Amino acid sequence: MTDQDTTHFGYRQVPKKEKARHVGQVFSSVASKYDLMNDLMSMGVHRLWKRFTIELSSVRPGHSILDIAGGTGDLTMQFADRVGADGEVVLADINQEMLEVGRDRLTDRGYGGRISYVQADAENLPFPDNHFNVVSIAFGLRNVTDKDQALREMTRVLKPGGKLLILEFSKPVNPLVSKAYDAYSFTALPIMGKLVAGDSESYRYLAESIRMHPDQETLKGMMEEAGLVQCRYHNMTAGVVALHSGVKP
Template sequence: MDKQRTHFGYQEVPTEEKASRVADVFHSVAARYDVMNDLMSFGIHRVWKRLTLERAGVRPGQRVLDIAGGTGDLTLKLAERVGENGRVVLADINASMLKVGRDKLLDKGVGGNVEYVQANAECLPFPDNSFDCITIAFGLRNVTDKDAALRSMTRVLKPGGRLLILEFSKPESQVLSKIYDEYSFRLLPKIGELVANDAASYRYLAESIRMHPDQETLKGMMENAGLERVEYQNMTGGIVALHRGIKL
């Protein structure tokens, strides 16, 4: 594809427009995002995130960056694990999502060890070698230049640091893939219309999943960004995959 154009779901749009279009989607869905997550995944997203936390191996006193952290599900648990001497930065490009996340965490009593930063994953505003661990859950597929984002994340990781990417991926069986397509394109926009009064945004989210690199392609992209010992684990039949790489 021409570098001046990129995908927005199944549409082809000017590259410089994608970020603002994605922003419009998440401004629209921010207030109902948590409710929709539970409905869309039947609550299974909590299991996926729990496994991500276990694989992150975060310890007290460490510095962690949660990119596209949205409403703060991972940040909340990461903050508990790093303790009062550690630090978690919840970063999101979208101000509406960041506000929802900050309000939710403050309501839950999360305080001094969490920082909130509006940031673009492609050009993170942090010094080299800043973080022991970086997580990004269901955010990479919305990034315009994924290779630039992976390089940026690798740059701000400390040597020995870990990047974990939790993202929708490619189902392992054709039968599951067909069922998943029916659900995504027929049922999901209807749920979005009923709950969030926004069918179009949820149609985009379904399309963006299909345009995201498959498991092996993403593994290769992480290696090209400079990460080592990259591996992935399929969950729920490959509907979701957890990739993990280390900066040596």
């Protein structure tokens, strides 16, 4: 098997055609505790990262929004509030369990008829060209096998002038922060995952997948290669997380 046939799953090399299944098993395992673990892992700061993402989106009433890897719907709900009754919001996720948790959560909060739910692969989006004003993907791109193909697909479904937003763990800009972050990720996260979700291995994978994700400048270049312009990024929490944005010309 050649390097072209394999990809990384955390620090392991696996056949490309099997990565989606491995990632699916991780998220099926953690779906029911996903929101609780997000709050614990980030000490609640993930809410501020997502709020900044919404503010940067410039979403207005009547817009069409696609939230890829939308999971339990944190961004989806806020997009729905902003687009209003005349807008369109689609929560897409490749994982059926995550999609069900998100649908149940949003239905319980009164969003039932305002959001569409689609099980979809970011590398092959089942949507027409030039359809959405905003496409977002939060903490999902690092799990995609072919990131370049996914970026091309996200660009394809954007309207001209539409914006892609990628919120993702990235590379800390301070060496001391980086060292502390490594210690936390590979020690505390698996322990937390074991105690709260009954699954330390899935959270070990999540820590590894963050380290294997492209750094800020590399991802910016990949977005430009996909055809986006005005590509930039904002580091948050000393670069632990970065929000990338780009516009379809």
